[in-house]
Amino acid sequence: MQPKIQVKNVTKIFGDHPEQAFELLEQGLGRKEIQQRTGQTVGIHDVNFDVDQGEILVVMGLSGCGKSTLIRCLNRLIEPSGGQVLIDGEDILQLSQKDLLERRRRKFGMVFQNFALFPHRSIVDNTAFGLEIRGTTRDERHGKALEALKLVGLDGWENAYPSQLSGGMQQRVGLARALAADPDILLMDEAFSALDPLIRRDMQNELLNLQARMKKTIVFITHDLDEALRLGDRIVLMKDGYVVQIGSPEEILSSPASRYVERFVEDVDKTQVLTAGAIMRDAPVLASPKDGPRTALRRMEQESFYCSFVVQRDGTLEGYIWADDAAEAIKRKEKTIEGLIQRDHQPVKPDEPISTLIQMLADTRIPVPVVDDQGRLVGTVVKSNVLAALADNQPDREGQEDDTADGEGGGDEKAPAESAAPAP
Amino acid sequence: MSQDFPFVGKFPLSDYIDAGLDWMTQAFSGVTRGISTVLGGGVETVVAVLSFPPPWVVILLIAALAWWIAGRRVGIGTAVGLLFLWNLQLWDATIETLTLVLFATAVAVILALPLGILGGLSDGFKRLIMPILDLMQTMPAFVYLIPAIPFFGLGQVSAMFATVIFSMPPAIRLTILGIRQVPGELVEASDAFGANWWQKLFKVQLPLAVPTIMAGINQTIMLALSMVVIAAMIGAGGLGSEVWRAIQRLQPGDGFEAGIAIVILAMILDRVTQRIGQQRKQQ
């Protein structure tokens, strides 16, 4: 089967005299040297890859390595200096302006890092933008826009304005806007990078769910290896404007092609290294099954906590109770809290990695209890413990300067080592 | 008398300008006469219509309009201000000035918008027009009166011509600014969805530039009002000629009355047009 997108020898040089840069590239000079000698910036150099129909291809690399340039070469928002970009076998770079606009309207949907919603348009009009550009009638495009909004879970918000929505919701609109015109290809440039970690995780899951149904061809840009591993069918790793390695997540992890990739992989997942045992705290409140509801409630009130874990005398975790239930039990004059104990908690072992905890904490209202092999409660983890641990444990980045970002492209993106950390 | 410039005679700049203007007056006489008829007729008609009903009816209508656009305070202020002008026996002059200013502004905006849009979209055109705008604004406003007369004769149309040229630059400048201020990522987003240039302009750039453009139009109106006294020198009539007459007869009291009338008119127009810009911004 013909690949949906074929990128062949695509090069982009920013500046007035790309031919000078081409010459030096032939001689094998690096980006920095070419910049110094000619003033030309090599955005990307000799990039080759295919994307199959229905595949999610993730392009990843550090800030400034040319990811945004590359994705914009696919729909010619940036005009490549050389090479070919074939969409369904047709070379996009040979199209007339008119045909190019037509292809952008029919085949591409794009999602941007900072959402790029139109502040003067309501949510539904933002979503319908692509269809409006195509000349679809008002009724039809509103119908399709509402469908797309429903798809991303935003029905009911169609008459709001972007400024009234949170970041996560705005990006859902961004996604809906790209989907509304039902394009074959989705281009997503760091679409989730501006969102905080938990919302980001939600969006990733949602994208995967949508993709399972829609089977679009997606090119997804990120600087975060965790995200790349989660979303990508295949991953293209870039450095300083060229491709370092292309492969499935397993291939990237198990056989890194260079020291650069290795470093990426090395400190990618702190969340796999930090464990529940390392970050847990003592349980805020404890009770025993024989305690009266009044005692249990007073302890919760003293600690200002809305629930309490219940343990046997030997420390075995029994379950937990809600403060509200204890208050009710007092009214009913019950003697012990035994009847109130909830048992739907999910205990983890001390060696559980934080990555699982993040997901569990997103779904539960109580702290995650940590138990030892005998089932005894040894500590608990709440959301703030995780966030604090991730923030504290920044590995020292000094040592990798030489081999990573060249500092260009602004400091707005975090290095992979920091990717899982919360915004400060 | 200073010494003459050595070796060469005076560069005949004024002769060239005169010759050029003479030629243009001849060549465009048909056009200028047409403009004269249309604009002159338009102004006269509007003045006649506004002068026909009793002043309080017109005042109520204008105040209601101000209320609707800019809220209760401005509406009431407008009514009080205009009633005061009527009381000062300046109602007819006020109508004449108001009409002239609004006509001049309308013409200025109609010319300024396309020029501003071009300047907003094209770097080359912006480089070309910026020095011209500087020139238009720094040239003493009186100078515009002189060529206006051979083109349009004495009277309101000449006054409008000078007023339009003098007051147009801020509208052009702020249109350029407004278009250029539109965040690049929004322009990029519309490109990504395949918008052609006019879809981009009318669906994204212009709507987002409206508050800035309105600020420019507001300034244009204020500049047009500041021209009324000068315009009166070539027979524009209105409040300006009241001031002008007071100057010639050395009657400070009358001069102040007319001056205050111009200030009141300025305040009303300012508040109302400011409000239009702000409303758009709030969305």
Ligand SMILES: Nc1ncnc2c1ncn2[C@@H]1O[C@H](COP(=O)(O)OP(=O)(O)O)[C@@H](O)[C@H]1O
């Ligand atoms: N319009 C431009 N003009 C000149 N240089 C540019 C331009 N856009 C990007 N670059 C340069 O190209 C390189 C790649 O940028 P970009 O594609 O934005 O990287 P990324 O998206 O991976 O952070 C950077 O060094 C950047 O400074």
Ligand SMILES: [Mg+2]
């Ligand atoms: Mg980027």
